[in-house]
Amino acid sequence: MTPGRPLAHQLAEEGPEDEQHGDQNAGTHEEVVGRSTTMWPSGVHSHAVSIVQRMRTPTLRRVVLAMSISVALTVGGCAGSAPEVPNGPDGNPDPVLLVGRDVFGSRCSSCHGSSGGGGTGSRLAGTVVETYPDIAAQVAVVSDGRNNMPSFGGTLSAAEIEAVVRYTREVLG
DSSP states (O other), rough: OOOSSSSHHHHHHOOGGGGGGGGGGGGHHHHHHHHEEEEEETSSEOOOEEEEEEEOOOOOHHHHHHHHHHHHHHHHHSSOOOOOOOOOOTTSHHHHHHHHHHIIIIIIHHHHOSSOOOOOSOOOOOHHHHHHHHHHHHHHHHOOOOBBBOOOOOTHHHHHHHHHHHHHHIIOO
């Protein structure tokens, strides 16, 4: 201990770094210090060399896992955004297609991909009109569901279903 220096600075310099790494090194504290140690009810270790508050810091494995989950959620839930609706002859986007884009982004993109390129759901971009030449057939699939695709007839209005179908046909094509 150095007189006149803040205790926290002295502890950071004098205490072994292993002491600050939480439970994974709990059994090595005495070995690192090489002297007798007293564990106080507050979680403070004291011995002749330093007093070290046991701190819970995340292990590298936990940090990597948390970051991986964060990236997966970001990529999976927001893997880019749905393509923009082009402006019409009046210089403004069609409001029905804007509704369709919002519905697609919130209900469809997690399976069909943010731009309709496919994923766990089938590819829509460039294939939907060919697959469903009759728009009523596509409306029926969105409304009633098919195979692994859920039914949206109970959760989306008829106008929202029509809007998302138009969006997939006219914007994703």
